[in-house]
Amino acid sequence: MRNEYAADLGLTEADLAPDWHSQFARWFADAVAHPLPEPNAMVVGTADARGRPSGRTVLLKGFDADGFVFYTNHLSRKGAELTANPWASLVFPWFPMQRQVTVAGRVEQVTRAETEAYFAVRPRGSQLGAWASTQSAVVPDRAALDAEYRAATERFAGVEEVPAPPHWGGFRVRPETVEFWQGRAGRLHDRLRFRLADGGGWAVERLAP
Template identity: 50%
Template sequence: MDIGHIRKDFADHAPLTREAIADDPFDQFTRWFDEALASAMPEANAFVLATATAQGQSSQRTVLLKYYDPQGFVFYTNTESRKAKEIAANPQVSMLFPWYGLQRQVKIEGHIEPISREQTLRYFLSRPKDSQLGAWASRQSSVINSRQLLRQQWAKMKEKFRDGEVPLPDFWGGYRIEPHAIEFWQGQPSRLHDRFLYRRDQAQTDWLIERLAP
């Protein structure tokens, strides 16, 4: 099916200039993330995580950002899932925040590594109990016969842990993506988009900032 006719020009946003953006990419990310939250778009903290096998076969999925600071971006998942196995085989990943409502996107490339069990536990205990039970009920990425089986497993976990706190599963944990490149993309009319790339210098101490052609 030819869908080449589907086309929409971008709004006339204020130009993104070197003078207007922050010197530090995490400061710039905070500006845009706060604006994404204020826009009331659904799941502003959702991003697409791309991983690859040791042989280079890539895969993507949407996950939720739960914490970030100048050391990187943190999310949580089942550590026996496909994504976790690919991370173990190839710790170079990329992430993309597709903020369509603002005609913006942020692309991040970097190295990923597990965070401490202590930090994982603190977050796990902050989750609603039903979500804690869900972590126990689902062996993520494994083949199952039906949704009914999944619901039965969840009910089994609910009964098992009904009289106390739900413990942290040994197959569930957090990961931190430590970026070496962060690109901010702002849509503009006539496809003359604004793109700025922050990348680490060779000493991995300072951020270099470059404008990219759209």
Template identity: 60%
Template sequence: MPEANVALPSMRVSYEAGALDESSLADTWHEQLQRWFDEAVQAELLEPNAMVLATADPEGYPSSRTVLCKGFDERGVVFFTNYTSAKSHDLKATRVAAATFPWLGLQRQVNLRGTVEKVSPAETAEYWQVRPRGSQLGAWASPQSRVVASREALESTLAGIERRFADAEKVPVPPHWGGWRIRPESVEFWQGRPSRLHDRLRFRWVDGRWTVERLAP
């Protein structure tokens, strides 16, 4: 066994930072998510709005990557991306996704899954206006998920986009860019506990209403 891997079997952390029970759970999944998100921000966790997005292609081959959540409410969880990217191709084909907020610093995670929909052009435009100009230009320049010849070729494309919009006070939203909303059918709140007896409480949409279930760890 390589020396660097010798310690892996013994690597573990005892999760003793907190507990989660039904009596302390918010009335709705999005209120509970807001509560935990606020606590992640207060704890100064690195990029608390980062979530691991999982998709699958039409053949069922899975992919995952980290994206940034840019909004959530009772309708679902929103992120923005290139509509020609690999993730968008998956979402257009299957119309389902899953995501995980990995708040390891608080020994917590939130796992959700459900159907997806594009957000409205108005919602996309509203978010686009608060993006840094560099990020806006990058969205125009990057053929996301496609093979590029080199870093230099990518930077050359960006330079051309910068010249194109040099005199524009506002950079317009690219036609190939916008938001996706995951409309959850289940949202699980996971709190680490000692002896791996973790607390797992799940909101699940059943027969037209949300129900709360406790899952074995």
């Protein structure tokens, strides 16, 4: 079967939406329709105060003209690194479509109201897990983690709405660059980047592959 996102289609400046978030919305809709197993999966890269990097895959939970939002334990490794060094990169690796989106920008915490609104619609098991897990901390064994989960289950037994833990919440990556990568034959890929320019406007640049 022919891949509708085959390399010969390419990506030209004329193809782009007028802004990065509209272009991302187009490609994200394509990824959902493809369908990919986890179209909202993205690799989040952070660095500590000394510049030592780390990365992991998380799920995108929202995006608009202000940026990309994900949620996590603020005491986790990524949470601690973002507190010490509030910059991050994102990579959306949509390999079956020969597409990739990369983002770099400054990070801020979302409002508590946003965190609580999102936490309220999470599955109850995930809510309890947020209370049970001291994310990124060393634990003695699986039994200890299961015991914490049972304790959280008992703690909130009979409670209709589990509250969001005070150490849990969202981060918003406000991009300074958003690059759209389309695979092409001969490794002469198309790379078009929206870059935040001085004065707040966005420049569109073509990068060599």
